Amino acid sequence: MSIPPDIVIIGAGAAGLAAATELGQAGLAVSILDARNRIGGRIFTLSDPVCHAPVELGAEFIHGRPPEIWDLLKKRRVRVKEVDGDNWCVQSGHLGKCDFFSEVDEILKQMDDQTPDESFVDFLKHCCRQSKTNRRLQEAKERALSYVTGFNAADPSQVSVHWLLKGMRAEERIEGDRAFRAQHGYADLIEIFQKQLLNAGVSIQLGIKVDSIHWRPGNVEVRANGSTSFAAPRVLITLPLGVLRASTEENGAVRFAPDLPRQKKRALSKLAMGKVIRVTLRFRERFWVRLPKDRRKGSKTLAKMSFLFSQDDCFPTWWTTMPERLPIITGWAPFRCAERLSGQNEAFVVEQSLQTLNRLLGVSTQELESLLQHAYFHDWQNDPFSRGAYSHAKVGGDGAQAALASPIENTLFFAGEATDISGHNGTVHGAIASGRRAASEIQRSLRRGDDGLTRPG
Ligand SMILES: Cc1cc2nc3c(=O)[nH]c(=O)nc-3n(C[C@H](O)[C@H](O)[C@H](O)COP(=O)(O)OP(=O)(O)OC[C@H]3O[C@@H](n4cnc5c(N)ncnc54)[C@H](O)[C@@H]3O)c2cc1C
Incomplete structure (x- = not known):
């Protein structure tokens, strides 16, 4: 024995x-x-055999500079790169560069934990009164709602404002507005x-x-x-x-x-x-560097795109591998979007992701299908050993x-x-x-x- x-x-x-x-x-x-x-x-890292790059099915970013991770990586001299590039938003069908995180911050910093706890949806109802007449603030509120739903993968009508605020303060202490990835x-x-x-x-x-x-x-x-x-x-x-x-x-x-x-x-x-479905697609080339097609002379392309934010019902958020310029892009379907996709087979989820890219970028699904080489996907909701994302x-x-x-x-x-x-x-x-x-x-x-x-x- x-x-x-x-x-x-x-x-x-x-x-x-x-x-x-x-x-x-x-x-x-x-x-x-x-x-x-x-x-x-x-944490579930695969390696893409063509790009020789890591593909994450679960956690991907090191949020800020938490000593729990950095001390270990530094001791072993692991190379770490900061995420950079441009953020783009699709608003009312128009694709444009945006300062997504600053706009979101403007709303989030008005949360208060000295008042009784409430849901994020209830907080939005009374915060920023001028937003009724101010279109920019109205848009910022919509972005804050997508951020809370997307980043926390949470139901905004249930998530606690006290908890969100505690998380925000904790992030501030570790430069949580920056994101990094380790080499592998x-x-x-x-x-x-x-x-x-x-x-x-x-x-x-x-x-x-x-x-x-x-x-x-x-x-x-x-x-x-x-x-x-x-x-x-x-x-x-x-x-x-x-x-x-x-x-x-x-x-x-x-x-x-x-x-x-x-x-x-x-x-x-x-x-x-929280619920999340993420899908990572490897294409034959970084087709988005040629977009948007209808740009005026001299205006920016998506060549340096890092994040793409939208209100799409399926995969509202996307990101590339910037600063590495690889033909890999990841779609993020949180909360209700994840509920719709969970339990579906991979072919269905990939098809939905291509249709989203078609809606957001205006590239036909036939062209996207012909460029697509491989898709990576894991359903954390239907995984009996996680039963959700976080x-x-x-x-x-x-x-x-x-x-x-x-x-x-x-x-x-x-x-x-x-x-x-x-x-x-x-x-x-x-x-x-x-x-x-x-x-x-x-x-x-x-x-x-x-x-x-x-x-x-
Ligand atoms: C899609 C996705 C994206 C994410 N992105 C990020 C990110 O970018 N940055 C970040 O910091 N975090 C991210 N996270 C969150 C992060 O991955 C988790 O917070 C963290 O890995 C959780 O670690 P844990 O040890 O608490 O739980 P887990 O890693 O879930 O470990 C629990 C273990 O228990 C085992 N287990 C379950 N049931 C049983 C059983 N009955 N018997 C035996 N073993 C069992 C499981 O197999 C598992 O290995 C993400 C998570 C997901 C799902």
Whole structure:
């Protein structure tokens, strides 16, 4: 019989990997279990064989300069490039350069957390009174609405203004208005974790779908794959919010015996998972450098286009690989658009994305089809091990992340982007921070010697 580890970690996403690194390096025996046959979770980098470039199916951007990511990349001398280029908008059928983010900021900075919490839609109803007569402000409000729906993938009639404001302030502290990519995408970060875990002797077991967690203080049995079980005195749960919220009969869901306490269930009900479908298309050439077709002499083309924003019903937001000039472009379908596309097959989603490009850029779908070489796509809503893209708080959700994060009886610990309490939910750095926070809680509880557990050193 093998000796049980000190800690079992459920989930090999950014949170689980970060926590395992800390605990493994502290000398604890750590075992990670994940249902997938790969590590990384919602970080899922492929490599395009023609452009020799990373293609992300999940997280792509490093938002700002969060030390959780930058310190690791810097130590390993990974090259990082800042996203740059022009932002374009399609407004009333007209394609033009725009200062999307400044316009959005003008609206967002009027959010207030000294008044009772409300949804973003309700906030827009009373904010910027002059907008009724001021067309520019009206447009800025529309853009702010697309931003909140797009970036947070959230239902704007449910998302909490207090939560949005907390996230905005957290971003300001890390230059969150800038975006970066590592040379090989997020795969660089995963590789760093993998090396650290190997050195720390952490065991990673893949293809282990956890079904239920049976526990009493200081003693946990994790049952998986219908037949296997793993025992440990402590378990760290980094399951995505969508999985924690799933009802027990659903694929990938995990049953707790005894059930989670009421405060945890209340916290789960105050948080929601945003929805996103993204599709990345590789064309034979960067056809957009010739656009717009009807431009006046000397006016700009889309050659340096970074982002393209619109109100399209299907894929309202697009971005290129700028500053790398590759024939690759990504379409982003959040919230209602994602609901319409989720569960559809890849051919349908790709067809919808081409039709959107036709509407936005005026290039015929036949031409786009003839230029298209490859499409990359993953449906995170129908993925039983994520059940959505990333989390946000609903109105009245103040404190829900902290309640979800809090340990139970020094036996069950919680991490994952939805448990981040610093305002960085829905990001890779927020997930890492949550993993490290949970690792410190575990180490603290060991030092206190709440029970007779193994202690390092
Ligand atoms: C399309 C998309 C785009 C994104 N873009 C960005 C971005 O640009 N920048 C950014 O910072 N963030 C982005 N994010 C968010 C970021 O990817 C996540 O916040 C972060 O990766 C979450 O890490 P985690 O460890 O909390 O969860 P996860 O990575 O989801 O890890 C949880 C793990 O639990 C496992 N699991 C689930 N159920 C079971 C089970 N029953 N048994 C065993 N294992 C199970 C899963 O397989 C998974 O590996 C994006 C996410 C998506 C989906």
